[in-house]
Structures are given as C-alpha cells and as structure tokens.
Amino acid sequence: MSAASQSRPPAPAWLVEPEDANALVDGVWPTDAARDAAGVLALAGVPVTALREQFGTPLYILDEDEVRTRARRARDAFAVAAERHGTTARVYYAGKAFLSTEIVRWVTAEGLSVDVASGGELAVALAAGADPARLGFHGNNKSVGELESAVAAGVGSIVVDSLIEIERLAGIVARRGGTQSVLVRVNSGVHAETHDFLATAHEDQKFGFALSAAAAAVARIRELPGLVFAGLHCHIGSQIFGTAGFAESAARVVALHAELLAGGDIPVLNLGGGFGIAYTAADDPTPIEELAAGIVDAVARECRERGIRLPILAFEPGRSVVGPAGVTLYEVGTTKPVRLDGGATRLYVSVDGGMSDNARPALYGAQYSARIASRTSTARPALVRVVGKHCESGDIVVDHEYLPADVAPGDLLAVPATGAYCFSLSSNYNFLPRPAVVAVRGGQARVIVRGETIDDLLARDAGLATPPTEGQTT
Structure with missing residues (x-):
C-alpha cells in the first residue's frame, strides 16, 4: 500500500x-x-x-415548481395506472413530511388531498383552506379533542388504529349525530426499506391491527350506527425503491379485503406511501410512474385471482413530493x-x-x-x-x-x-x-x-x- x-x-x-x-x-x-x-x-x-x-x-429553501411538478406527476401516475384497470386513484400528500399553509395550497391546487396525523396538522390544513372532505386523519393515539375536531370539521376519513379508538370515535359521532367514514389500519407483516423487504407472520409495532385481528375490528365498526367502514389502510415502510414489497403486502391485504366483502361493500383500499428519493449519487429511486404501474398491477392481479372488483385505490406520498x-x-x-x-x-x-x-x-x-x-x-x-x-x-x-x-x-x-x-x-x-x-x-x-x-x-x-x-x- x-x-x-x-x-x-x-x-x-x-x-x-x-x-x-x-x-x-x-x-x-x-x-x-x-x-x-x-x-x-x-x-x-x-x-x-x-x-x-x-x-x-x-436556511431551508424550497423550490415551489419542483413541489408542484412532483405532486402532478404522482397524481397523474396513479390516475393512469388505475384507469388502465377500470378504477380510480386518490393521492394524499403526507403532511408529516413537511407542512405549512403554503404547501397545502400548492399540493391541493395540483389535485392532491392531504393526510394529517395530529390536531396541529389538521389545523394547518384547515387554515390553508383545504376541503375537509379531502383530508385523511392518521395517528395511533388521537385524543378525544383531536377526534372531536376532526368530526366537527367534516374530515373525509379517519384511519382508526385500536379498539379503544373505535369506541371513542363512535361516542363522539353519536353525541354529534351524523356519520363518520373510517379506514382500519392493518399490519401486513411486510417491512420495506430501500430495495429490500422482509415478510413476517407477526408484527411488533405500535401502529394498526394484525391481519388476524382486523376482522373483529371491522365487525365492531359495522355494528356501530355512526361509523361507516370505508376500507383498509396499510403502510409498509419508507424510502422504498422498487415494487416487490408493495406486491407482497397487496397479496395479504387484498386477501383480507376479499374476506370482509361478505359483510358489505368496501369502496377503498389505501396502500400508504414510502416512495424513495435520491439523497446521494448512489441512490437510484424508482420513477413514480413505474411505482404506480407496478403497485396497481399487483393489486389488480390479486383482485382478479379472487374474482372481486378492484376498489378505489389511495396512496400517500410525502417525501417523494417535497423531499427533492x-x-x-x-x-x-x-x-x-x-x-x-x-x-x-x-x-x-x-x-x-x-x-x-x-x-x-x-x-x-x-x-x-x-x-x-x-x-x-x-x-x-x-x-x-x-x-x-x-x-x-x-x-x-x-x-x-x-x-x-x-x-x-x-x-x-x-x-x-x-x-x-x-x-x-x-x-x-x-x-x-x-x-x-x-x-x-x-x-x-x-x-x-x-x-x-x-x-x-x-x-x-x-x-x-x-x-x-x-x-x-x-
């Protein structure tokens, strides 16, 4: 040497x-x-x-046109992929990545809905003039106050994360009257990071229901008059390259979706986000158009094999819209x-x-x-x-x-x-x-x-x- x-x-x-x-x-x-x-x-x-x-x-500097262009690309990529299989797609901007009133205005102007994960994020989205019906509300420990604010505002969907939250939300809706659309977050057992993924039988994390426990949660929601079960939600990780992890997760979640159809229509399937970006020259992220086509194709294939209709599909990119x-x-x-x-x-x-x-x-x-x-x-x-x-x-x-x-x-x-x-x-x-x-x-x-x-x-x-x-x- x-x-x-x-x-x-x-x-x-x-x-x-x-x-x-x-x-x-x-x-x-x-x-x-x-x-x-x-x-x-x-x-x-x-x-x-x-x-x-x-x-x-x-100083943090954001290129507005870059954000807007990436928002449009995500919207169009999933719309085209969904249309090819006879359904539609909803794209939510994941506000946790970066949120301000201006960001909300940019992404909603480009056709995206917004996903929030706290009362504070909800307040920002509403202050920016976002349509409450196009907001989704996440979180594993939403407070009574946060849920009350979401219901009062008319948030389009609340992603429920526990049996306690289901009862808590049902009580709020009953007191106020009306109904509230909910999704049930499930853990598919697929963990994806960059180009690798790991599929397991069990989950050990704070978010969502195990696949084996989700049916009971859905049954309880369907018993409660104020709650409307709209579909399942699954998020498998972040900074993901490629579609293999999404395809594996889709197979598991669509199987559960098919079982739950016996109890009534399920209009939506939300597969989350986590699409990766390039931080260094060594990173080679998958273009959003390729991701959208691959993920939607995988879901369509699983539905076709089970003889069921492809639901409306929803996705939640955040990093891939605002990060670069x-x-x-x-x-x-x-x-x-x-x-x-x-x-x-x-x-x-x-x-x-x-x-x-x-x-x-x-x-x-x-x-x-x-x-x-x-x-x-x-x-x-x-x-x-x-x-x-x-x-x-x-x-x-x-x-x-x-x-x-x-x-x-x-x-x-x-x-x-x-x-x-x-x-x-x-x-x-x-x-x-x-x-x-x-x-x-x-x-x-x-x-x-x-x-x-x-x-x-x-x-x-x-x-x-x-x-x-x-x-x-x-």
Missing part, C-alpha cells in the same frame, strides 16, 4: 470520488438548480448568496483536519446548523450530499465530514462527502434533498432558533415559514415573565 493511500481517510464503498467536486448530481438536486457564471449555486434562478444576504443562514425540492443552506465556520488511526486525516467542516435543523443523520444514520454553493474550485476533492455546532459527537450533517480541499470558513455549503423530515423534526437544541423556510420560484424568493429568533425563545420562558417573589434575587 502506498504512502498516499495510507494517508487517505476511509470512504464507504458506495461513495465514488467525483471528477468534479463542484458538479450537481442529477436527481439529487432540484431540477432547475444550476451554477451561474460566477459559480454560485442558483435555485429557481435565485443565487444562494442573495438568499444568505436577505435571510441569513441556516428542498435545499438547506449553511455557512462554514471552521475546518479542522483530524488525524485517524493508521495515519489518515479526515477534514471536519463545521457549519452553523446541525442536528437541530436535520435530525435524520443522528436518528437514522441517514446519508446526505453537499456542495460548496458560493463558488467553484479547482482544488482536488477531499473526503470530508460536515458537522453541526451542537454539543453532541453525533451531530453530523453529512457523514461522508467529497468537497474541494480548499473549503474554508465563510463558504456557503448547500445540502440537497432536505425538503422532507428536516423542518418537521427540527428542534431548539442548545437554544438554536429554528431557521426560516423560503420558497423560490421564477427568480423570486419569499418566506413561507418565519424563522425564530432568540427573543422568540426567551418569550416562552415563564421565568422571565414572572416577577421575582419575596426573598428571591434577580
């Missing part, structure tokens, strides 16, 4: 050293991301240097070469955010990409680790990436594919204010979620709002 190779830090097998560490990898960045003549990254025609000057860093539209912008504060065992050196690049604005690397070991955004460089690629400013050794933003070796304090660093589950999971750890969310479109930028300030955080501290009591000192 040469001295040069001994001095290089270890890179994971999936990470290939790029010929050009300035290049933006297709599929990882928003479609219209590009560098201008000065080498500055521009998103929807807006240079990130201008965004920093106007809004500061860290997001880029997080940071400023580099320090760089530090760290000598490793064996003589190699890793370059640590510290930025002004971290796990408070993107918890996924710390929570799941999620991998991301990064590029210097304020300039290009002819320096050789160096293997770096991008880290945040929090008091945690696990505060990693990008675990492994090649950046130009001259990356330095003051550089802007952009991390793509951060539209989903970054703002949603953000926190005030170490008392860092949460960043603003800025939408870009047609060369213009506007704030869609205001960033926090230290004053905002202090305003919630009741100790500052209460005068000292007798005997206390200030």
Whole structure:
C-alpha cells in the first residue's frame, strides 16, 4: 500500500470520488438548480448568496415548481395506472413530511388531498383552506379533542388504529349525530426499506391491527350506527425503491379485503406511501410512474385471482413530493483536519446548523450530499465530514462527502434533498432558533415559514415573565 493511500481517510464503498467536486448530481438536486457564471449555486434562478444576504443562514429553501411538478406527476401516475384497470386513484400528500399553509395550497391546487396525523396538522390544513372532505386523519393515539375536531370539521376519513379508538370515535359521532367514514389500519407483516423487504407472520409495532385481528375490528365498526367502514389502510415502510414489497403486502391485504366483502361493500383500499428519493449519487429511486404501474398491477392481479372488483385505490406520498425540492443552506465556520488511526486525516467542516435543523443523520444514520454553493474550485476533492455546532459527537450533517480541499470558513455549503423530515423534526437544541423556510420560484424568493429568533425563545420562558417573589434575587 502506498504512502498516499495510507494517508487517505476511509470512504464507504458506495461513495465514488467525483471528477468534479463542484458538479450537481442529477436527481439529487432540484431540477432547475444550476451554477451561474460566477459559480454560485442558483435555485429557481435565485443565487444562494442573495438568499444568505436577505435571510441569513441556516436556511431551508424550497423550490415551489419542483413541489408542484412532483405532486402532478404522482397524481397523474396513479390516475393512469388505475384507469388502465377500470378504477380510480386518490393521492394524499403526507403532511408529516413537511407542512405549512403554503404547501397545502400548492399540493391541493395540483389535485392532491392531504393526510394529517395530529390536531396541529389538521389545523394547518384547515387554515390553508383545504376541503375537509379531502383530508385523511392518521395517528395511533388521537385524543378525544383531536377526534372531536376532526368530526366537527367534516374530515373525509379517519384511519382508526385500536379498539379503544373505535369506541371513542363512535361516542363522539353519536353525541354529534351524523356519520363518520373510517379506514382500519392493518399490519401486513411486510417491512420495506430501500430495495429490500422482509415478510413476517407477526408484527411488533405500535401502529394498526394484525391481519388476524382486523376482522373483529371491522365487525365492531359495522355494528356501530355512526361509523361507516370505508376500507383498509396499510403502510409498509419508507424510502422504498422498487415494487416487490408493495406486491407482497397487496397479496395479504387484498386477501383480507376479499374476506370482509361478505359483510358489505368496501369502496377503498389505501396502500400508504414510502416512495424513495435520491439523497446521494448512489441512490437510484424508482420513477413514480413505474411505482404506480407496478403497485396497481399487483393489486389488480390479486383482485382478479379472487374474482372481486378492484376498489378505489389511495396512496400517500410525502417525501417523494417535497423531499427533492428542498435545499438547506449553511455557512462554514471552521475546518479542522483530524488525524485517524493508521495515519489518515479526515477534514471536519463545521457549519452553523446541525442536528437541530436535520435530525435524520443522528436518528437514522441517514446519508446526505453537499456542495460548496458560493463558488467553484479547482482544488482536488477531499473526503470530508460536515458537522453541526451542537454539543453532541453525533451531530453530523453529512457523514461522508467529497468537497474541494480548499473549503474554508465563510463558504456557503448547500445540502440537497432536505425538503422532507428536516423542518418537521427540527428542534431548539442548545437554544438554536429554528431557521426560516423560503420558497423560490421564477427568480423570486419569499418566506413561507418565519424563522425564530432568540427573543422568540426567551418569550416562552415563564421565568422571565414572572416577577421575582419575596426573598428571591434577580
């Protein structure tokens, strides 16, 4: 082994050293991301240097047209696949990925319904003007207050998750009068992540009913006059590539659907979401059109073999709609070469955010990409680790990436594919204010979620709002 190779830090097998560490990898960045003549990254025609000057860093940036285009693609892909088999499809945007009133307006304008999972998400969707009849409400522990709000608003469907919830919801509907459409969440025993899936006989998780217990739950719903059983719901995982896991799950859920038809019509089958995106050049997500065709074909085949009518199909993409539209912008504060065992050196690049604005690397070991955004460089690629400013050794933003070796304090660093589950999971750890969310479109930028300030955080501290009591000192 040469001295040069001994001095290089270890890179994971999936990470290939790029010929050009300035290049933006297709599929990882928003479609219209590009560098201008000065080498500055521009998103929807807006240079990130201008965004920093106007809004500061860290900063979440969302390409509005990218979100809208992906919403339309999902809508059309499932509509075409369903129509080919003589049925229709409903596509719900999974609000947990990222939710604001503007996002709700974008996706509903493009023909999507919205899935919410808490009273707060419900309130956002309603405040944005979403049609309540086109909302679905999830959650394994919906409170009485949340259920009352959903029923009062006229939410189109509530996905029930336990026998207790069924009775709780029935009581609310009885007090108010009228009816409420419900789906029953079931666990198919299929677990899918990226291109792999595992099929088991039993589930050990907090969501839904085992397949063996679902019939009793449906029977109870059908006994209760205020509840209308509309169908089954199943979600098998997230960041899924390919259709094999969906096909296996469909076989199991359609079998249950067929059995339950003896008790009455079942208009809907909701197969959830979890469609994957590209976070790095190594990721190869399945196009939504291919996913839609493969999943609907599998369900149609299972129904045909059982001699039953194909129901209305529903799906819940979130990450695949908003994830690739997001880029997080940071400023580099320090760089530090760290000598490793064996003589190699890793370059640590510290930025002004971290796990408070993107918890996924710390929570799941999620991998991301990064590029210097304020300039290009002819320096050789160096293997770096991008880290945040929090008091945690696990505060990693990008675990492994090649950046130009001259990356330095003051550089802007952009991390793509951060539209989903970054703002949603953000926190005030170490008392860092949460960043603003800025939408870009047609060369213009506007704030869609205001960033926090230290004053905002202090305003919630009741100790500052209460005068000292007798005997206390200030």
